[in-house]
Amino acid sequence: MISLKNVFRKSSLALVAGLLLVSSPAVQAQDAVAGKAIFEGNCQTCHSIDADVVGPALKDVHKRRGDEWLVKFIKNSQELVQAGDKDAVAVYEKFNKIPMPAFGSSLSDEDVANVIAYIKAESDKPAVAVVAEPATPATDANAEAVVVEEEVAFMDLPPVLLFTFGLAAVIILLTILVLVMLFRIFVPMLGDSIYDEDFRESLAGRVLFLMRGDATLMTGVAKDHIHSDHDFDGIQEYDNDLPPWWKMMFYVTIVFGIGYMLHFHVFRTGALQEEEYEMEMQQAALFAAKNADDPNAVTNYEVLSDAAALESGKSIYTTNCAACHGPEGQGTVGPNLTDEYWLHGGDVNDIFKTVKFGVPAKGMVPWQGKLTKDQILEVSSYILSIQGTNPANAKEPQGEKM
CATH class of the missing domain: 1.20.5 (Single alpha-helices involved in coiled-coils or other helix-helix interfaces)
Structure with a gap:
């Protein structure tokens, strides 16, 4: 007769094993959820799953490199580059030699594993087919027709x-x-x-x-008439006419000068250079006002100083900017934001444009479309508020002193 104790023990083991098997997908899902939060807080600035940004697209990177390699690269990419790892060097060279921040001290092994789990989960998702909607003709009576000028070959006239x-x-x-x-x-x-x-x-x-x-x-005609008393050391001066072409041009310049003076300074029917410049600047300002995405548009934002706006700017900075500029603005991959030196201008409007449009050639991604105008102004104001804080391990100055 089988003992009740053995039956109970075997049943318990089976039950535990079944629970583990049933719960394993949920655990993996939970790892991916935690990894998503870590990814968005630390990696999303420079990486996307499907497209190259500052760094490479991460779709199926675990299949190309392996988990062990990914863990090493996330913890300290430059260590792999300096060791001569061919894959790490290839990524470093391809993406303009922009070093990836080392996360070995800020992320635990579990955090790194969760990020990799998130990348795997996103890579396994089927691609969503985007169906382009047919363009509908404009029905607004005030809509202006856009005329596209095309060059026409001479023989096509x-x-x-x-x-x-x-x-x-x-x-x-x-x-x-x-x-x-x-x-x-x-x-x-x-x-x-x-x-x-x-x-x-x-x-x-x-x-x-x-x-x-x-x-x-x-x-003109050479008269060969020598000036009287114009003999110096045997050098004689002839009384010849100036060439007619020269005299004609001289007369034309006199007429033009009189006309210019009357037109611009007497009757004031023409605009001087300073007036033309002012009119062109006004036209440019009107054009820029119609095109909000023009990086040359003139802006006149004022620095926000209230505590709520600066606290919001700090939160945005910590979420989106700290990965490249350091949690205290000391600079890591990106420049130091706490000194007096600036690469693209240190006024709040300059910082606003740098954040909004980015500097893709230097690895700074554009944040328009991801942050609202108010959020960009808040983070720009926060950056100016940390000037002179002198954090530890600050990066050396870059750019011009403002």
């Missing part, structure tokens, strides 16, 4: 225009041919009279001899 251009070219060529024929017919008929002084001094004579190689029309 309408036939009427092509015929007009061709006809004009033919007329110009015929005119030149007629003038050349008249010149060749009538010049011989003039005979030696073309050499008379009166004819040579006339405009027609100068044009004629210019065509025959005499540049008197352009250079």
Whole structure:
């Protein structure tokens, strides 16, 4: 007869084993949930599951590298790079040599394992097909039609225009041919009279001899008259006219100068450079006001100083910025935010634009679309509030002193 004690013991073991098997997916799910919170607080700034950001996309990274490698890389990526690990070096080189912060001191082994569990769970999710909705025509009566200018090749112009251009070219060529024929017919008929002084001094004579190689029309006549008492060490000065082309240009500049003075300074019918600059700046401001995503748009935000706004800015900073700039703003991957040196300007408006539009070439991701305007202003104000706090292990100054 089987003892009741043995039956109870075997039943208990089976029950425990069954409970473990049933509960294991829930445990894994709980690990992924915890890993998501850690990922969003520490990794989301630089990584995405499906797309490259500052760092590589993490989808199926556990299949390509393995869990052991991921743990080492998360704890101290630079240690692997310096050790010559080919995968770590390849990632470091591909992503502009931006070092990943070492999380060995801030995350426990359990935290790292939870992050990897979250990456696995997200990688196993099926891709969601995005169906593009057909664009509906605008029904607003005030909607403006957008005219797109396109370059048109010359040969693609309408036939009427092509015929007009061709006809004009033919007329110009015929005119030149007629003038050349008249010149060749009538010049011989003039005979030696073309050499008379009166004819040579006339405009027609100068044009004629210019065509025959005499540049008197352009250079003037050399009189070879020596100035009296203008003999210095054997050097004599001739009283020749200035070249006609030079005098003509001089007269043109006088006429232009008088017209310029009357137009801009007497009648004031034209805008001076300073007025043109002001008008262009006003037009640029109107354009920037219509385009909120223009990084050159002029902003005039004021630094927030109330405690609630700064506390909110600190919370946003801790969640999104501390991974690259340090929990105290001392700088890690990103620059030190507590000194007087700035890479992209230290005014609240400069910081606002840097946070909003990012600096992708330097690894700073744009936060527009992820943070609201008010949140960006709050975190910008908080960054200015920690100026001069001199935290421990602060990164060396970068940029210009403000």
